Every structure is written in C-alpha cells, then in structure tokens.
Amino acid sequence: MADLRINLAGIQSPNPFWLASAPPTNSGYQVQRAFKAGWGGAVWKTLGEPILNVSSRFAAVSFNGQRVAGFNNIELITDRPLEVNLKEIAETKKKFPNHTIIASLMVEPKQEKWHEIVKKVEAIGVDGLELNFGCPHGMAERGMGSASGQVPELVEKQTYWVKEVAQTPVIVKLTPNITDITVTAEAATRGGADAISMINTINSLAGVDIDTWNTIPHVAGKGAHGGYCGPAVKPIALNMVGECARNPHINVPISGIGGISNWRDTVEFLLMGATGVQVCTAAMHHGFRIVEDMIEGLNNYLDDKGIASVMDIVGKSVPKYSDWGNLDLNYKIVARINNDVCINCNKCHIACEDTSHQCIDRLKGANGESILRVREEDCVGCNLCSIVCPVDGAIDMVELPNELPPMTWNERQAALGAIASNVDVIKR
C-alpha cells in the first residue's frame, strides 16, 4: 500500500483527490458525502457577497454519442449567505478533522474587502485559502474572477493583500483565458502565493440549437458565454501545468485542475508537476463514488512501479517537457503495419493518402489477401495512421537507428552561427 498523502505548500491531505470549488462543494451536506466516499479534500464553492443565479445553467458537449466530453456552466459563486457557509464548513471540519477543506474566495479588488473575508473564514478553521481569479462569466463583468485574473498587476496586488493577513497557505487559482499563463502565475508568486492552481474554466459557448437558433443553454432566449471544463480541456490544462512547472521563476507547488476523470489523468498531472488534483466534471457526471477507483487505481499503479509515496512521482515528466527548438531533428520513427493483426478497415490508408504523406500502399499478398504496407522511405513518422487505427497492435511506430548524431534546431542555429556558413548538418 503506497502512501497517498500529499503535502501541498504545508496543506496536508489524506490523498491527492480534491473536489474543485464548484457545484459539488456547494454545501456541508455535499462535502460530507464526498469525504465519506473517500475524497481527500474539498475546495468549498467560492465565498463572497451572495449573488443571484439564473435558471438553466449547465450544458454539455457530446462527441460521437459520448456524453459530457466537455461541460459548460454559467453558474456563479455561492448564492448562500457567508454565515451559512461558514457554519457548515465548521461542522464539516469537526466531523472530518483529517480531511482538507480549502475556502475559495472572491471579493472586489479592494484591500479591506480581502482582509475582512480572510479573517472571517480563517476564524472558523480552514486548511487553506484559494483565491478565485478565474471565474470567466458574470463575476468578471463586475471586475472580479477572471477580470482581475487576466491582469498580472491585480493578481500580484490582491495576493499580497491576502498574504498580509492570512494565517493559512494561500493558493491562487488562475484563469486559462490569457495568452501566457506563466505571466499571471509569476505575478501570483511575486504577491507571495504559497501555491497556484489551474486551470479555471475556459470561455465557451456549448452550442447553438439548430432548430430554435437559441444558444445552448439559453435563459429566456438569451445566452452568455460560460466556462468550459471536462475531458475535452485536459490537454489544455496539462500544458499550462507543465509550462508553469518547468518555469524557473515559478517555484511554488501546483494544484492541477482540468478534465481529470480518473487515476490515469491524475498520474499524468502529477508527473507533469502537480502536487494533487482537483476534480469537478467527472463527479458531476457520475457522482462522488468515482473516487474509490481513483484511489485504488493510483495505489495499484504506485505499488506496481515500486514507488512508496505519491509525492515521489510529482514532476517526474517535467524535465522531458521543453521547447520545440530543443527537439532532435535527426530522430526518426516510421509506421509498421502488422498484417496478421490488421482487420483491413483501410482507415490508415485513406488518412495517409488524403491528409498526410501518401505512403501506405494497398497490396495483395501471396494468397491474394489484402495487405497494407508502409513505404518507410516516404513515412515522416507523423503517427496519424496509428491514431486512426481501431485495433490495438496493428500499427507500431518504430524507432529507426539515428544515421546522424542528435541535433536540435537550437543547436543547428548555434552551429550555423558559429561557422557562419551554409553547411547542411541535418539529413534531408
């Protein structure tokens, strides 16, 4: 049994699985159910001045019949009075003293507002604070959420105000609705953040009803952009986590968020530098019980690898993540088709023929059977055929021996600069 406990900037948690600040963590009843199911922590639905919500709030994107490939919401922060939330946080903490409760906070960008709410929340006992600089809809129109999260100076200043009074660790939650998330991440660390979390939701419109021409969802025939999350956003979130993790100016732990649905996604985020993850959409799709498999799967994975503690895998893939200019131009892989496994759907052929490099031939074997063969000399190793292939093991991407020593673009440019000539140092 591996040790699944994490320590994120001093915040202890029995496991890396937290519920993100969102509808699942709206009340004490829900968070207590989650803790009973096995979740290690919960980031309480954002506290602030109570707001008014609209009716018709969520929408999801189906892909080829798969429901909730992506999820979109226009719900705002908590719509319940602060006192009620604080009372329930206290009750929950009392019942589950070893579980992690983080209070998510959002107030107007004013020093006294931040001081006031931090003091009130810490007074009832939480394990940490998460500053919501990410909510992309509604609150942003009032200068809060992503409106302040998109301005590095505001991120830095507000984090600083919070740190002036906070007794518990402060996590700054970042918005992905920005060109380069490392800029705001750095601003948060300059403001004194103990950790950062990402990503909040991405500006989105889930769809348009092609019969009524209404937006999806619509409120009395009108729509507004919401925040996108769920499995579809995972690659975007993973990149942002990786970019922050490998940035030498961002030296705080990261809480990973964005499309995490199972233990495999979790392992990926941890390897790419997250210390623990936050989950929302998967729980909204299936209920809190999904955490049982997440815990067991992660534990079995660590045991299989002989790794004692989950903390030992944090960031292990970060050194492997770099810039394009550092990739070896002389590395070569090609596709190889195993005709004994191939079922002859010809999808690799047509994908390569129409949209890649026209190097998969349809041939007849010795007994007249259909076979597919890659002309390796024309294959660029794009992977497309193996991506569209529906059968495991039918197409392998095979490494070819390097004919030339490794040479990255950056090295090539440096070499060219040094010798100031046009010698060709890569294989064409």
Add this chain to the structure above:
Amino acid sequence: MSTVKQSRISYDHIAANFQEVHPGLSNREAAEEANRCLYCYDAPCITACPTGIDIPTFIKKIASGNLKGSATTIMSANPIGASCSRVCPTEELCEGACVLNHSTKPIMIGNLQRYATDWAMKNNQALFKAGKKNGTRVAIIGGGPAGLSAARELGILGYDVTIFEAAEHAGGLNTYGIVSFRLPKEVSYWEVEQVESVDVKIKTNTKVGIDISVQEILENYDVVILAIGMSSVPNLGIEGEHLQGVYDAIEFVRQTKTNPITDEFLGKKVVVIGAGNTAIDGATCSVRLGAENVKILYRRTLEEMTAYDFEYEFAKQDGVEFRWLTAPVRIIGDELGNVKAIECIKMELTEAGEDGRRKPVSVKGSEFQLEVDAVIKAIGQSRYVDLIEEMNLEHDGGVVTINENTYQTSNKKVFACGDVIFGKGQGEAMVVSAAQQGKKTAHAIHQMITKTVSETA
C-alpha cells in the same frame, strides 16, 4: 437478426403474435451502434451486399442525424431496402463481411438499415423524382421485388413504365409471402409508393394472359420485363393431398397477411413438409396461430436444409420441432374428409445425385404415423410455364433463359429477372438478389435504348 429475443406466444391475443418480432432500434441504440461503425475505406460490407449499398455512408449519416440522406443512400442502391433490412441473411452478407468480426463484434447493419428506412417511412418521405420522359414505353409483368426494382430505376431514368400485377397490391413476395412478424405488409406498401412516386403506373388485379393479352403487351410497349416470380407449391404426389386441412405454405402465409387472424389453429397439431424458408414461415405462423405442436418433416438433414440459419434459430425459439430424414407417404383423413394423421417413412442418404446433394432413399419397413390436424406443403414452388410459353420464350422447365449480362431473353425486346430466372444453376433465390437483377435489367435496357437512339440519330 439472430440476436432477436422473441416474446412468448400469446394464446389469448393471437393477432398480437403477428406483430413484428423486433421493435427496431431506439434512437439511442441507433446512435451508439452507428458511432461504433469504423467507416472503413473501400469497405468489405459494400462488396458483400448484392445491391452494393454504400453501407459506411448510410451509417455515418445516421450518426450525424441526416436520416433522409441515409434512407436515400440505402434506397438508391436497393429500391426494396426497407424489406431487405428485415429479411436479408445479413450474417452471410454485409454483417458477415464486417471487419469488426476480426476484433469485437460486427455492426448491426440490418437493424441500422431498418432504422433509417423506418424513419423515412414514418416521415412520409419521397426520396426520388421521376426523370425527364424519354418516350420509351416499358411494360413490367409482375410487381414483386425484381419488377419494382426495375421499375424504380427506369422511372428515375425517364421511362414510361407500367407494371401489370395480378394481385390486389404490388410487392409480391414481400407483401404476401413473408410472414408479418418478420415483414409487415406496410413496409412493402411503402416501397411500392416509392416506386409510384417516380411516375410508375401499377395496374393491380391485372393478370397477363387473362385481363390483358400477351399480344397486346408485346405490341403496345417498346420493352417488356418478365418478373413474374414463381407460382404455388407443387403437389406432393401422395394419397390424401386433397383432404380438408392440407395447405399450400405460400397460400397459408398469404392468408395470415390478408385476412383477419382467426383461432382455427388453436390447439392443433401441425406438420410442415420441407425445410426451406417458406417451410419455416409456415411452421412459425402455425405456432403463432396457437397450434399446440408443430413439426417440420424433411427428407434430408440439417446439412442440406435450405432455410437460413437465423430462420432455423427463430423456428427453434418458437418451439418448432424438426424431424430429419422423414418423408410423407400418405395423408389419412377421417369420415368427414378432414386430415387425421400422416404416414411417414424414415429416409437415409446415399451418394450424391446430379445436383450434388446426397440422395435420400426410404428405409424399408420404417413407416410410422403421426396424428395431425393440418399438413402444410412447403416443398418449393411451381412455375408459370404457360405464360412463359405463351410469350414464346426459351426456358428450361419454367426457368427462363437469359443472357447473363443483359437479362435479355430469346425475344430481344423481352427481359427477365427475379425468381423467374432462378433455378437450374442460374440466379440467386434471395430477395436482395432479385432487387439487384431488377436494377441491372433496367440499366441494360437503358444502355440498349440509348445506344439505339445514338445509332439512329
């Protein structure tokens, strides 16, 4: 279709037993199954379909919600594609060729085809338009699968087409000869409407040779297509065949599709002679009419049986018993002239005969009697030899001789397709093959006519 879960036979509501067995895929089931299709390039299912339906394309259109387009893709390749989705031996054709047989399980192509065509049926869609008239008049004798298929293609190409149909409704075998719980007649009627929507005239209740002379047709039309199929079940040639309670399987099935369902078979013992698809239909119809016991008697074995595997499975699930190597000797009647029993004899197979099948011979002294109330004959179909001869066409025992490429008969202006050319090693017995032959006949005619026009121009 082999995965169909049959509901129990009701003895209180016999008519309910004749409702279509499978309710069809739900929207969700269809979406999931359509999305499971790999959308192969140059897919083997297309090659395996006798009418060459572009199956991945119609399935993709179901997945995208373009059901009209999906139905059009199906029906353009197969004018009776709604019927075929129900009666084709799909595991031997499209589904048998699906590449997923080699990895998971094949796509339910038949059920998806039914889903798309059911949608078109429910939504009253006319999928095709008549072509600009070219002035050539075509008479089609017989409005069954082959005739309808030829008519639809010719209608789209602009021919002035008239179908002469002996029965009250067109559709032939699909309307009258395949049991309702497999193929409701409304499906066949819809396909007939699709043919009519391309300006094809259908003269029903019109028997050629009786209501209109052969001569009149040959004189008044530029081209004639003979698609008359086959006739009634021939006699067994045994004693007692004319007793009350001896039925022709085809006529028997036709009654269940045209007259109200009655309870006259309730509690009866029935034997069916023969083991083709029509025999299965006769047997399962009997079960569904409330018969207490239904046996199929076949003089050969399971190996030689011509019924499709899924039909055989269906009959077994319906509780039909099979008696292999059993031939009828005589039918015994009571004093009122009703069937009382059937005397049978056990058979054994000897060496292969001329047709390659092992010849059954009777085992001396193995006679036995079965108490029965009804005997249903299903030993194949006889042929409309008189009409063929009246038209003066070359034939071999009622199988009209054709040029295999053009479907042209010994009379250059007469073409033939469907069951009338099936037999003696020629053609195929499947409904879907008749559809394809009809299509190809139409194309051959079009080629001949356009060639003539360009030559004379």
